[in-house]
Amino acid sequence: MKKSLSLAFVSVVLLLGCSQGTFKDFFDDLTNGFDNLTNDLTGNLLQGNIGNLQMGFAPGQGIPEGNDFSIEVEVNSIVINGGSAIVDVTSDEKLSKLFLNIEGENGVYQIDLENVACPSQDDICRIVGGKYLYTLSVLLNQDPEKLSDGESLEITFSGLSEDNEQSESVKEKVTVKEVGFGDLQVSLSWNNPDDLDLYVETPSGDKIFYANTEVGNGRLDLDAEAACQPDDIRNENIYFTVPLSDGTYKVSVRVFMKCGTSTGAAYSVSAFHNREIFDFAGKKQQGRFGDRDDDDKEIVIGTITVRNGNVVK
Ligand SMILES: [Ca+2]
Numbered sequence: 001m002k003k004s005l006s007l008a009f010v011s012v013v014l015l016l017g018c019s020q021g022t023f024k025d026f027f028d029d030l031t032n033g034f035d036n037l038t039n040d041l042t043g044n045l046l047q048g049n050i051g052n053l054q055m056g057f058a059p060g061q062g063i064p065e066g067n068d069f070s071i072e073v074e075v076n077s078i079v080i081n082g083g084s085a086i087v088d089v090t091s092d093e094k095l096s097k098l099f100l101n102i103e104g105e106n107g108v109y110q111i112d113l114e115n116v117a118c119p120s121q122d123d124i125c126r127i128v129g130g131k132y133l134y135t136l137s138v139l140l141n142q143d144p145e146k147l148s149d150g151e152s153l154e155i156t157f158s159g160l161s162e163d164n165e166q167s168e169s170v171k172e173k174v175t176v177k178e179v180g181f182g183d184l185q186v187s188l189s190w191n192n193p194d195d196l197d198l199y200v201e202t203p204s205g206d207k208i209f210y211a212n213t214e215v216g217n218g219r220l221d222l223d224a225e226a227a228c229q230p231d232d233i234r235n236e237n238i239y240f241t242v243p244l245s246d247g248t249y250k251v252s253v254r255v256f257m258k259c260g261t262s263t264g265a266a267y268s269v270s271a272f273h274n275r276e277i278f279d280f281a282g283k284k285q286q287g288r289f290g291d292r293d294d295d296d297k298e299i300v301i302g303t304i305t306v307r308n309g310n311v312v313k
Helices: 023-037
Strands: 055-059 071-075 078-080 084-091 095-102 107-112 125-128 131-139 152-161 170-177 184-190 195-201 218-222 235-240 247-257 266-273 286-288 298-307
Touching: 071 152, 071 170, 078 184, 078 235, 084 095, 084 152, 084 184, 084 266, 095 131, 107 131, 131 266, 184 195, 184 247, 184 298, 195 235, 247 266
Parallel strands: 078 170
Antiparallel strands: 055 107, 071 084, 084 131, 095 107, 095 152, 125 131, 152 170, 184 235, 184 266, 195 247, 218 235, 247 298, 266 286
């Protein structure tokens, strides 16, 4: 087992020794812990910000059993290192927080939903059948030392309502598919069976995608749901080894084919350079295709600029 985490947090002490407490104790401790821990997820399985949501990790405990209300969770069954798991949570109650725990990790991740309106303009929350449907993406560590091929992760989810009631816990299993990451990694994850495709246009003007998988030292090593052949992978990955060519890399996502779905795919695009996640300046890396978007609909996610072999951030 390689779930040992490097927990370089100064406030760990705050959270130790309370694993048998009440939910109120758990929540108070977690809240105090997150004052210091939010944004600092380096070295853990999930990391980074998620759109405009904040995610934090508090070590020292799991999620207590809750039973105040029900939630249903759908999550990608396959995840890639450096990619995202798209999580759809349907809840009877409007949520202020979502907690996640990965079996074997002594600690809890928290996604803060307090400031998410429902319905929200960016589709993070919608009302479906009188319930609240949250679509979130959680980013997975890029390091295959932490996430190795074929490894199975059991994730426990639990929601907190605006009245501080705790939902029942829901467990879901995801399996890791290991992909290349090189010096620059761009990956796409989505949540339905549609055939989406990831494109990166390199500074030479050549595009890397399913039909042209290698340009220079850039390579697409994972294509999924090709021509609606269901594979449940729902992730695509392009990576570049050093040296990176200087210039502009344009990243886009295209619906190659709708595959009998009635709703548009929610997607997340993530990028790492030199083992660090970065955001495309001013661009939205999470979103959703429209329910009526047809084949060939393309969304430009953003551009990456490389100067002197390094990504300009
Ligand atoms: Ca595809």
